[in-house]
Amino acid sequence: MIQEVKLDKVKVLAQYLPAEAAPLISRWIDYFVCEFKVSRNRNSKFGDYRHPYGGKGHRISVNYDLNPYAFLVTTVHEFAHLHTWNEHKHRVKPHGSEWKANFKQMMQPFFEKDIFPPDVKKAIVSYLDNPAASSCSDLNLYRSLRSYDAPKAAVITVEKLSAGAVFKIKDGRVFRLEERLRKRYRCVEVSSKRVYLFSPVAEVELVED
Numbered sequence: 001m002i003q004e005v006k007l008d009k010v011k012v013l014a015q016y017l018p019a020e021a022a023p024l025i026s027r028w029i030d031y032f033v034c035e036f037k038v039s040r041n042r043n044s045k046f047g048d049y050r051h052p053y054g055g056k057g058h059r060i061s062v063n064y065d066l067n068p069y070a071f072l073v074t075t076v077h078e079f080a081h082l083h084t085w086n087e088h089k090h091r092v093k094p095h096g097s098e099w100k101a102n103f104k105q106m107m108q109p110f111f112e113k114d115i116f117p118p119d120v121k122k123a124i125v126s127y128l129d130n131p132a133a134s135s136c137s138d139l140n141l142y143r144s145l146r147s148y149d150a151p152k153a154a155v156i157t158v159e160k161l162s163a164g165a166v167f168k169i170k171d172g173r174v175f176r177l178e179e180r181l182r183k184r185y186r187c188v189e190v191s192s193k194r195v196y197l198f199s200p201v202a203e204v205e206l207v208e209d
């Protein structure tokens with residue numbers, strides 16, 4: 001049973017970070033006794049580490065909407081905070097030389113597995129060698145990480161569509177645009193054949209022209 005739960009953790013992690021990295025991150029979660037959460041909060045932070053406090057243990061959260069490489073780098077970044085906390089508590093700066101040395105050391109296993117594309121690896125290495133670098137201040141690193149984001153679905157307003165275009169709305173329902181009325185667009189839901197009126201500026205996702 002315990003084995004099963006463990007396998008599941010690896011499987012869940014592999015949905016967010018490169019699959020080859022999942023077993024080691026899973027072992028870190030156990031080894032450091034850390035509550036690890038994939039955060040769905042829409043905030044500007046990539047990740048967050050909280051040290052043990054008020055009866056709670058180590059807590060790490062990483063934002064769900066990062067691409068696998070950015071998710072992994074952020075995860076290692078936060079585990080380096082945890083490790084640095086275990087070693088030094090409040091005695092050192094959050095992104096000081098101790099954290100940096102730990103981050104560098106904890107990235108090594110992933111370099112050895114050759115998980116990163118060459119440009120990302122290069123950016124991480126130069127980030128690690130830059131003594132001034134901290135979490136998000138290295139634009140080069142985050143730029144190269146971001147270049148691996150999946151392309152965002154093309155959002156378009158209804159008035160830009162031509163008659164016959166098929167589009168999807170946020171809840172996943174699919175419509176075909178029929179014609180322009182005076183102020184609205186008459187559309188038919190493909191599955192139910194029901195007629196709906198759309199505002200010209202409704203944002204939809206084009207499925208086919």
Ligand SMILES: [Zn+2]
Pocket residue numbers: 077081094095135
């Ligand atoms: Zn940090």
